[in-house]
Amino acid sequence: MKKEEWNEGLNNIDSDLVEKYVEEKDKLIIKKKRRVALVRVISAVACFALILSAIIVVPMLTGDNIPVDIPVWDDAEYSAEDIAELFERKSYGGTATNAYVKRYVSDSKYLYIDEMPSEEYLNVYQFNLQKCPLNKREFKDFIDSFLPDIADSLDIGLPKYEIKKDDIDKDVTYFGVDIESGSYLMFINQNEVRHRFSLYSRSESDRKMILDGETVQIDQRMSDEEIINSLKSVKNELFDIFNVSFSDAKVIRYFDDYSEYGATYVTVYFYDESAHPINSLRERSVSDYICISFDNFANYEGDTVSDSILTVTDIEFIKTRVDINKEYEVVAKAKKIPLEEAESLLYNGYVFGGHSCPLCMEAQEKISFDNYDFVDIEYVFGMDYSTNNPTKGIPFYAFYKKIGTAKNGNICYAKTYVAAIEVSGYKEYFESQKDSHKNTNEYFG
Numbered sequence: 001m002k003k004e005e006w007n008e009g010l011n012n013i014d015s016d017l018v019e020k021y022v023e024e025k026d027k028l029i030i031k032k033k034r035r036v037a038l039v040r041v042i043s044a045v046a047c048f049a050l051i052l053s054a055i056i057v058v059p060m061l062t063g064d065n066i067p068v069d070i071p072v073w074d075d076a077e078y079s080a081e082d083i084a085e086l087f088e089r090k091s092y093g094g095t096a097t098n099a100y101v102k103r104y105v106s107d108s109k110y111l112y113i114d115e116m117p118s119e120e121y122l123n124v125y126q127f128n129l130q131k132c133p134l135n136k137r138e139f140k141d142f143i144d145s146f147l148p149d150i151a152d153s154l155d156i157g158l159p160k161y162e163i164k165k166d167d168i169d170k171d172v173t174y175f176g177v178d179i180e181s182g183s184y185l186m187f188i189n190q191n192e193v194r195h196r197f198s199l200y201s202r203s204e205s206d207r208k209m210i211l212d213g214e215t216v217q218i219d220q221r222m223s224d225e226e227i228i229n230s231l232k233s234v235k236n237e238l239f240d241i242f243n244v245s246f247s248d249a250k251v252i253r254y255f256d257d258y259s260e261y262g263a264t265y266v267t268v269y270f271y272d273e274s275a276h277p278i279n280s281l282r283e284r285s286v287s288d289y290i291c292i293s294f295d296n297f298a299n300y301e302g303d304t305v306s307d308s309i310l311t312v313t314d315i316e317f318i319k320t321r322v323d324i325n326k327e328y329e330v331v332a333k334a335k336k337i338p339l340e341e342a343e344s345l346l347y348n349g350y351v352f353g354g355h356s357c358p359l360c361m362e363a364q365e366k367i368s369f370d371n372y373d374f375v376d377i378e379y380v381f382g383m384d385y386s387t388n389n390p391t392k393g394i395p396f397y398a399f400y401k402k403i404g405t406a407k408n409g410n411i412c413y414a415k416t417y418v419a420a421i422e423v424s425g426y427k428e429y430f431e432s433q434k435d436s437h438k439n440t441n442e443y444f445g
Helices: 002-008 015-032 037-048 080-083 136-154 222-228 232-242 337-345 357-364 426-432 436-439
Strands: 052-057 101-105 121-127 164-170 172-181 184-190 194-202 247-253 267-273 289-295 313-320 328-335 374-384 390-407 411-419
Touching: 015 337, 015 390, 080 164, 080 426, 136 194, 136 232, 136 337, 222 232, 222 247, 222 267, 232 267, 232 289, 232 313, 328 390, 337 390, 337 411
Parallel strands: none
Antiparallel strands: 052 374, 101 411, 121 328, 121 390, 164 172, 172 184, 184 194, 194 313, 247 267, 267 289, 289 313, 374 390, 390 411
16 A cells, blocks of 8 residues: 555544554555565555546635535435445444545645536446456466566566466465566566556665666656656657557656655556546556556665655556456446535535544544535445455545645645435434444444
């Protein structure tokens, strides 16, 4: 799990309660980051299960025109209890969710604002786990298709490798290859869904990666378009190595409340947006992609941290083995509720936030979303934690309210969710959850 995801889950808790815990947890996360490639698989799935977004600026409302009537949809296909399950972690007893989460950005443009979808009906998605049997011959062909070229580009000898079969548990089995050559580490695996290749530099002096004689780097002071253009030769080299040609690219920047050097992470994705409708709605593509990730924090001795040039990087290539249109299937088209009705639910407190940690909810400062700054449409996927797979994906209005500025100058927004489709049982569900917000001793002794 990446550091910004950990912060997203913890930044609602009073800092005095968790400062020591976060410090220790970050150390563990950093150590685990490059231990096993499959950890990234599980983390990525958990990560993408949360958010798919498209955002629009709206006029700020004043307290004089806030609606008070609560819409009722008795015949809606989904209930408030169904919706809440997308956010809840069952290990916490199925309690209600936070009222909001915090999002830090250096500028509101990094909320990645886009136009509101104009459709009257919005898709509801269902994740269906598709499995393709492991195939050692196919896996070897995958490795051999790029390994000579990547070795040549890195200026290392062609490494030998051994394919090993691993069983994490009874439900997760994969073929894996670990390669250590020169100052580089490669993790390659095949599971029942996809092939994955990950490349890291483990140099003790610095962790720069050099492809075909060129250092892979970006200048975070550039615009997203300029960053993509600056990586043109690296992109072309990777396209040649992996024999792919993706038509689209995007940059995602991650910020926090403590770094003094700009973004904590910058990740550049190359993919085909048209390969699946969800690709335009989320950060990580569900189809094939290449991503180049730049860290901007001290992970190992020799790492450089900068408010300009970023050179600590890793490269990942994903090739799917299943039909993604069956994996992410449209199971319903639900009527989108007007923004005014969503605002009514917002102002009456019928909202969903982040994870359902009772301690977070107890410590969370109460915030009014009057005069909110932005609203967007986002898809939130539930999570089956027994399999680490997403479940259903529902569209939400996500409201942003600026609530302050961090010590490092980043803007802090509170973010809360209201279902963007008709949902029944709001009053009943939220009434039933009142005690869950108060009873923290049951879960934390």
